[in-house]
Amino acid sequence: MKALSRMRLLGMIRKESLQILRDPSSISIAFVLPVVLLFLFGYGVSLDAKLIPVGIVIEQPDTTTQSLAGAFEQSEFFQPYHFDSIQMAQQMLNERHIDGILWMRSNFSSNLLTGSEAPIGVIINGVDSNQANITQGYIQGTWLAWLSRYAESRGQPLPIPVSLEQRVWFNAALSSRLFLVPGLIAIIMTMIGSLLTALVVAREWERGTMEALMVTPLRIGEMLAGKLIPYFVLGMAGMLFSVALAVWQFDVPLRGSFWLLMVSSALFMLVALSIGMLISIVSKNQFVAGQLAIVVTFLPAFILSGFLFDINSMPDWVQVITHLVPARYFVAILQTLFLAGDVWLVVLSNMGALLIMFLFFFTLVWRKSHKHLE
Amino acid sequence: MSDTAITLSAVSKSFRRAGRKIAALDSVSLAIQPGQVTGLIGPDGAGKTTLMRLVAGLLLPDEGRIHVLGIDALTQPLEVQSSVGYMPQRFGLYDDLSVQENLNLYADLQGVPVEERAARFQKLMQMTGLGPFTQRLAGQLSGGMKQKLGLACTLVRSPRLLLLDEPTVGVDPLSRRELWQIVYRQVQEAGMSVLLSTAYLDEAERCDEVILMHQGKLLGQGEPADFSRSVAGRTFQVSATGVSHRYLQERVSRAPGVLDALIEGEAVRLVMEAGIEPKLEELLPGQENIQLSAVEPRFEDAFIARLKTQRNMGSTALIRHNKVTYDADDEVIRVHNLQRRFGDFIAVNNISFSVRRGEIFGLLGANGAGKSTTFRMLCGLLPASSGELAVAGHDLRRASASARGRIGYMAQKFSLYTNLSVMQNLRFFSSAYGLQGKEQKMRLEWALTTFELEPFQQANAGDLPLGYKQRLSFAAALMHEPEILFLDEPTSGVDPLARREFWARTNALAEAGVTVLVTTHFMEEANYCDRLVIMADGEVLTEGTPQVMKASARTVENPDPTMEDAFIRLIEQRQQAVLR
Numbered sequence: 001m002k003a004l005s006r007m008r009l010l011g012m013i014r015k016e017s018l019q020i021l022r023d024p025s026s027i028s029i030a031f032v033l034p035v036v037l038l039f040l041f042g043y044g045v046s047l048d049a050k051l052i053p054v055g056i057v058i059e060q061p062d063t064t065t066q067s068l069a070g071a072f073e074q075s076e077f078f079q080p081y082h083f084d085s086i087q088m089a090q091q092m093l094n095e096r097h098i099d100g101i102l103w104m105r106s107n108f109s110s111n112l113l114t115g116s117e118a119p120i121g122v123i124i125n126g127v128d129s130n131q132a133n134i135t136q137g138y139i140q141g142t143w144l145a146w147l148s149r150y151a152e153s154r155g156q157p158l159p160i161p162v163s164l165e166q167r168v169w170f171n172a173a174l175s176s177r178l179f180l181v182p183g184l185i186a187i188i189m190t191m192i193g194s195l196l197t198a199l200v201v202a203r204e205w206e207r208g209t210m211e212a213l214m215v216t217p218l219r220i221g222e223m224l225a226g227k228l229i230p231y232f233v234l235g236m237a238g239m240l241f242s243v244a245l246a247v248w249q250f251d252v253p254l255r256g257s258f259w260l261l262m263v264s265s266a267l268f269m270l271v272a273l274s275i276g277m278l279i280s281i282v283s284k285n286q287f288v289a290g291q292l293a294i295v296v297t298f299l300p301a302f303i304l305s306g307f308l309f310d311i312n313s314m315p316d317w318v319q320v321i322t323h324l325v326p327a328r329y330f331v332a333i334l335q336t337l338f339l340a341g342d343v344w345l346v347v348l349s350n351m352g353a354l355l356i357m358f359l360f361f362f363t364l365v366w367r368k369s370h371k372h373l374e
Numbered sequence: 375m376s377d378t379a380i381t382l383s384a385v386s387k388s389f390r391r392a393g394r395k396i397a398a399l400d401s402v403s404l405a406i407q408p409g410q411v412t413g414l415i416g417p418d419g420a421g422k423t424t425l426m427r428l429v430a431g432l433l434l435p436d437e438g439r440i441h442v443l444g445i446d447a448l449t450q451p452l453e454v455q456s457s458v459g460y461m462p463q464r465f466g467l468y469d470d471l472s473v474q475e476n477l478n479l480y481a482d483l484q485g486v487p488v489e490e491r492a493a494r495f496q497k498l499m500q501m502t503g504l505g506p507f508t509q510r511l512a513g514q515l516s517g518g519m520k521q522k523l524g525l526a527c528t529l530v531r532s533p534r535l536l537l538l539d540e541p542t543v544g545v546d547p548l549s550r551r552e553l554w555q556i557v558y559r560q561v562q563e564a565g566m567s568v569l570l571s572t573a574y575l576d577e578a579e580r581c582d583e584v585i586l587m588h589q590g591k592l593l594g595q596g597e598p599a600d601f602s603r604s605v606a607g608r609t610f611q612v613s614a615t616g617v618s619h620r621y622l623q624e625r626v627s628r629a630p631g632v633l634d635a636l637i638e639g640e641a642v643r644l645v646m647e648a649g650i651e652p653k654l655e656e657l658l659p660g661q662e663n664i665q666l667s668a669v670e671p672r673f674e675d676a677f678i679a680r681l682k683t684q685r686n687m688g689s690t691a692l693i694r695h696n697k698v699t700y701d702a703d704d705e706v707i708r709v710h711n712l713q714r715r716f717g718d719f720i721a722v723n724n725i726s727f728s729v730r731r732g733e734i735f736g737l738l739g740a741n742g743a744g745k746s747t748t749f750r751m752l753c754g755l756l757p758a759s760s761g762e763l764a765v766a767g768h769d770l771r772r773a774s775a776s777a778r779g780r781i782g783y784m785a786q787k788f789s790l791y792t793n794l795s796v797m798q799n800l801r802f803f804s805s806a807y808g809l810q811g812k813e814q815k816m817r818l819e820w821a822l823t824t825f826e827l828e829p830f831q832q833a834n835a836g837d838l839p840l841g842y843k844q845r846l847s848f849a850a851a852l853m854h855e856p857e858i859l860f861l862d863e864p865t866s867g868v869d870p871l872a873r874r875e876f877w878a879r880t881n882a883l884a885e886a887g888v889t890v891l892v893t894t895h896f897m898e899e900a901n902y903c904d905r906l907v908i909m910a911d912g913e914v915l916t917e918g919t920p921q922v923m924k925a926s927a928r929t930v931e932n933p934d935p936t937m938e939d940a941f942i943r944l945i946e947q948r949q950q951a952v953l954r
Contacts, residue, residue: 011481014478014482211427212465212466219452374433
């Protein structure tokens with residue numbers, strides 16, 4: 001009596017698959033949403049500073065100021081605009097047309113030539129503190145580079161006691177796209193696994209079909225498996241599609257093993273599906289299930305997973321909370337596998353955390369599922 | 375124990391809702407015999423669905439024991455579920471699967487061997503007449519077809535016990551009749567036991583045995599004829615020339631010893647209290663030209679008689695309404711060649727009718743016949759695709775607020791603010807119609823008294839029993855004393871007593887000159903209308919008075935046809951016309 005029946009299980013899977021294929025929203029969450037998100041984050045959102053608009057005010061043009069301005073003109077980080085007076089530049093800064101001002105007073109060149117202090121005025125719009133820091137850093141860098149060239153051209157090398165030889169590993173160009181796109185896969189799988197599953201199971205409650213299913217010889221195990229398997233396949237298909245887009249469209253390298261990626265994704269998918277099932281069992285109503293899924297899974301995956309914001313720079317107590325977000329572990333695995341390679345310690349420890357979460361949530365789902373309406 | 379199909383011993387079940395405990399079943403004991411159709415009859419909230427779910431093992435009782443086909447439903451729910459077929463209220467179909475796919479799913483779940491399926495499916499399709507539609511999605515079937523598909527799905531593996539929870543709600547009479555035929559075939563051919571719940575009292579007479587429930591309690595069990603016999607000699611029909619049937623009903627219902635007075639065409643049907651002979655001078659003192667005759671008792675008479683003694687019903691307070699002065703030939707609502715399309719689908723197809731002032735005019739038809747769409751166009755909630763319509767000379771879609779203020783509207787399902795109290799709802803609706811100050815206060819008092827809502831003033835509308843929700847919704851629509859009243863399915867789901875009260879109030883309004891347009895899927899409610907149209911598939915099948923409609927269905931075998939007979943005859947005529 002306890003044994004699973006193949007006929008019933010296959011019947012459930014067939015029904016669920018047909019519903020997925022006929023429901024435009026399932027297909028679009030699995031395949032259209034990844035494209036939209038990947039293109040948005042791959043092309044639209046960039047955390048890099050490039051072509052920062054800055055105003056340059058030169059009160060008395062000559063060759064020295066021209067060469068410093070030229071350094072900014074040639075930099076890939078800046079898009080300089082020239083102004084005749086500081087007032088005009090300030091006006092533009094107020095109106096947010098430019099993010100910073102470089103101000104060379106009329107006595108700049110003469111001071112420099114005579115060897116006395118020749119300050120450059122730098123004004124930066126600090127509303128977006130992150131952007132302001134980056135802008136400040138780049139201005140400083142550009143200025144230092146120009147200064148050493150200037151000193152060299154006059155035969156007096158600049159005495160800098162220590163020099164840095166920097167190497168950036170894994171993402172040499174420090175391109176944020178390489179960092180965002182792998183993390184995005186975790187977001188997409190959360191959507192398919194938790195949101196979609198929560199919605200479809202809640203829909204069965206709402207339409208009264210769950211009641212009809214329950215008064216058949218169908219077992220709980222068959223019902224859960226019949227729901228999980230099709231959505232697992234859909235989620236993995238969405239994942240493969242996103243990986244293909246990441247590698248071929250966005251040129252993100254996949255340095256780790258493909259199979260390790262598959263296994264860890266499968267594990268994460270199971271966690272997401274269990275949470276989705278749990279939500280639908282608790283709410284039994286599509287609207288509530290959708291809200292819950294977004295608040296409990298999607299938003300934390302977005303904000304607290306390290307996909308967009310660095311976990312280490314969060315306040316301590318928020319960092320503790322991030323340990324409860326399954327996407328956190330998966331984002332770490334994804335970023336490692338894509339950009340660094342098979343770093344076993346990182347991958348295995350995070351997979352271990354995912355496994356524990358899966359066992360926890362699935363046990364809850366199993367316990368909460370019964371063939372009663374209450 | 376094993377010789378009964380279902381046995382309940384002292385079963386109680388209650389639910390917690392909003393912190394309050396509601397007893398759905400109160401110590402119910404009964405035994406249901408195998409190999410027959412047992413009807414579970416009672417108004418909404420009687421506990422029918424709870425009982426069905428308990429029998430199906432979907433709920434566990436708080437107390438008591440349940441045996442289904444000799445199996446203990448508490449300890450072995452899976453065994454019960456393997457031997458019963460259960461159709462829940464909304465048929466349990468997947469709208470996005472085709473007819474065939476729904477059948478396949480249930481065949482898989484019920485473990486029907488693959489080699490037996492072809493023959494079984496063919497038989498079911500032939501029985502339900504769904505054969506030509508196997509590839510159609512279930513969501514695109516009509517209500518009647520869905521109902522038959524739902525039944526076919528529960529019958530894929532001929533169960534020993536069939537449980538049908540309100541299978542006929544909102545379905546057209548023809549489909550209802552067909553469903554009954556299918557059910558009886560199962561009993562005769564396969565020896566199946568059937569438990570069927572319904573809120574339609576006229577269906578009781580089709581059952582072998584009837585279980586009567588009200589508010590979680592068992593009122594009685596027996597053959598339908600036994601129930602009717604209990605009011606034998608107490609049912610009469612009274613008619614009088616020279617006075618309106620509504621006036622007659624109002625007066626008779628206040629007479630001593632009268633349990634129930636129901637409008638039936640031009641006459642009024644009476645149920646007297648036991649042992650009281652109707653005397654004309656007591657019923658209608660001072661009235662001349664009265665005819666009184668004894669009639670055959672019906673199940674509904676017995677039901678009402680039982681409930682009224684149970685509840686000890688007082689008299690129904692009637693509505694006092696400022697009399698509208700009018701010209702009897704005044705056409706208040708005029709509809710000409712009205713059409714409404716949704717994409718390819720024609721919901722309302724070139725209908726025409728007109729309603730005179732002071733008339734109760736009915737739109738009768740099954741779910742999906744186009745009643746509500748017509749209604750929404752008349753109220754200006756939905757633009758018409760083509761055709762003309764005028765309500766009090768205006769198209770309400772473009773009319774001014776003052777023109778709208780002359781109509782009252784009671785929406786389907788009693789749209790109330792469920793988390794506002796009765797008083798807050800009334801205050802809101804009255805200010806929405808521009809009542810304020812002293813006038814508003816007067817109308818609020820009027821509503822509370824007339825509809826006997828005082829004890830519930832502070833209760834949330836959502837917590838009211840359905841009959842009171844209906845009263846509140848009705849009161850809200852009347853706050854501004856409208857001349858024209860639109861009532862959309864006002865009696866759906868409400869118990870027969872509340873329905874009687876409702877019609878008594880509506881009659882009083884019509885007597886005062888208010889024009890009432892009402893939709894209903896209860897065929898017998900057509901008797902309350904002065905005139906009506908019967909709709910099916912977006913078209914008007916016929917227009918006229920209920921008497922003429924019923925008379926047109928009169929045959930030698932059926933000398934006294936009901937409204938339902940008339941409806942079925944119209945549908946059949948139409949189908950033949952289509953075939954020809």
